[in-house]
Amino acid sequence: MLVASSPHTIGPVSVQQVMFRVWLATLPGFAALIWFFGWGYLINALLAVSTALVAEAIILRLRRRPILFFLTDGSAVLTAWLLALALPPLAPWWIPVIGALAAIVFAKHLYGGLGNNPFNPAMVGYAVLLVSFPVEMTTRWGMPAALASEAHSLAEAAQVIFAGLRVEQTLVDGMTMATPLDVYKTETALTSAAVVREDPLFSAGWRLYGWEWVSLLYLLGGVVLIWQRVISWHTPVAVLASLALLALVFSWAGDQYMPIDLHLLGGATMLGAFFIATDPVSSATSNRGKLIYGAGIGVLIYVIRTWGNYPDAVAFAVLLMNFAAPLIDHYTRPRAYGEQRT
């Protein structure tokens, strides 16, 4: 007979399911990305995921861990997937590959594998790329479909990604641009906010041509995750609230500070708040801790976007708060039932 300690029953949720549900929740946003910015995202994602799986398998082998047992937990897939969502869709093929390698090998396995990484692997991969290949990482964003002179096909996207600069320059130029955050920042520096807002990228009724849709669909996916209790609401709400608050407070000088809608919908904010900052492994644990952790990310996103040199700040904000997570945990242990109030 089998003797085990209680409980003798397990809940319906396994690690695979957690990963799978998070992955599912990114799909609406992902579909919008492809819809608005072309097939590059799909190619990126496939490249990143297969690299991650191969790297994970090899490392598990080297570390003499059961390969299938860990490979099937879905964590490597999800890491690579989230990384791919954050990469410029028309970056050369080796960008997602290197990013995924950095994420799996350095950020995950060098720290001991699943559950032991102090930093969010996807964001480590992203940061490594951004620091090492700033040009590829900032100029190869997809041109919103509505702005592009003609819609580009899967084949064209593949050409740009795999053949890189050896294809006609016009093809690359016709398909890529910087992110709206970047555009806004560089252009306001040259002219004024009022002028910039005339730009078709920002001026249509539903501006940014696709970015809001993507962000809102991420938001939707995130809300579903909260509703399914895969993630708790504390981190995303804190990220968004602190970022929105700062954006509101500073919005009096339009020429210097980005408006709130651009902050919330224009960049990777929603992806970061719901899918990156909530990465369980590297965040704070208690509910109060998550609020502080999330608020810290929101503030850092604002600070780096406004006063920093990088176009988007989610990755660095998350990584910086990863540093602080253990400290936050230390100071936010909840009061236990029956424990004296202090």
Add this chain to the structure above:
Amino acid sequence: MNLMRLLRGQAAEPGWFDFPGGIHPPDNKAQSLQTPIAEFPLQAQYVVPVNQHIGALAVPCVTVGDQVLTGQIIAEAAGFISAPAHAPTSGTVTAIEDRPVPHPSGLTVTCIVIQADGQDTWRPRAPWPDWPARSHADLLQRLQEAGVTGLGGASFPTAVKLAADRAHIDTLVVNGAECEPYITADQALIRERAPTLYRGIEVVHKLYDFQRILIGIEDNKPDAIAALHAGLQALPETLRQRCEIRVVPTRYPSGGERQLIWLLTGREVPSGGLPMDLGMLCHNVGTLAAVADAVIEDRPLISRITTLTGDHLRRQGNIEVRLGTSIDALLAWAGLDTAPERLIMGGPMMGFALNEPGLPLVKATNCLLVPTEQELPTPPPAKPCIRCGHCEQVCPASLLPQQLMWFAQSREWDKAEQHRLFDCIECGACAYVCPSHIPLVQYYRAAKGTIHREKAEHQQAERARIRFEARQARLEQEAAEKEARRQQRAQAAKARQSESATAVDKASDPVSEAVERAKAKRTGEQGTPNTAPTANLSAEQLQARLDQQRDRLAKAEAKLADAAPEHRKAMQMTVSKLQQQIQKTEAQLQKAES
């Protein structure tokens, strides 16, 4: 204030207060509620263990070959926290020997084996239809002799709980929540025997004169709730006004004593404390029914209602069984189809697996669960913790289960304690939701056990140190006295030599001075002055007594380590009392030796 409640507009007069965490496992109660409570046929043999309760083991008071009658005491309570055991039926005592019993530690314990004569002849009984006229002391004594213990699973002697200081207890919490999946013993009892339950409440009310009697029950038991309401109408007006039936939402572990108190009153039992500290008593419905039977019918606790459930059983349901019945016989009766993978006493969340055949049913057996692998699959091998925090979201004690696990793994006991390991009620909610299927509770249990053991060892070392230092002080004193005597002799010799006329030095007397010094040192170190009355015992007798007391202390400490959190305080009292006694004896021994 809970947001959902506000939204639902229930903010005004809450029927319940939301506790943090909790889970909703499938309740699996329907299958054992199809039939009324059955009666298990009389068996040829019963095996009655002497440790069916928390506290000191009962002491057998029959010998092999004795004829016993149903309900006759066959083992007497020993000590304050203890309960007697009774003959479940009439027959002959055929053996008194160590046998395996259902206990998490897998202990063997003295059991009294009775060969039934098939007559089931009762000992003379004296029902008290006039029980309200009886004195408190009479009622309590009757309860004590009836061997009633908490029937919710913990088996704390009820008479001890009821003997508590009566002055500031004003609320009775009746626990009918039964939140654990599969178990329906309480629900069946309320459904069919609500009047008996109310009788029990009346008896306890007589002892305490409560201001409020809160009956908590989960909302997935409509039949039982209806029975409660019907039963309430039969109560005398004054009592009825103090009774409130509070239907609480179904959520595991609402039936945990601390959680239920929070649900019903919004107050927290202090950490390490008891409901008594809040002026409350908490009793399970089964216990109260047993109280009524014991006091009014003079029927001691010789049977209980047990749920037989799990898909390996053809006949699932509740059954009233005499204590000491063979569990195997019960399962065979219920149509156990094969040799099961698992046999669980209690529910799937907090029960424990029985690993031996041939165990007897005891007072704590509220459920026997024989699940198939499809029903309750064995957890797959654990993955590493992914720090998802799901465990923390469901912890009803607001702990950080994940952190506790890390500390337990890395053996950082002090940190585990700082993170309130001992406030963990081992409900298993965290392990249930853990997507990595980490056996969290197992870690906590192991950690608690080790910490208790280490503390006990530390205390022992501490006592040894005190003993050693006392001895040291004594030796010093002796040395000082000797030295003083030597000096005195030398001085006297000198005095004689010089033939000085002056008398012996009168200003200072080195002997008494040294004695004083040593004495001061000793009392300072021991903390307790040596005022214990020395019974005129020899050193050997004292030593024997000391050994005996240390023995008992070790036993009590071991038990303390195993004790459920709600009984820990009581056990701690016993332990500290024993420690005091030992100190006293040690002091006496020292005196006797010196």
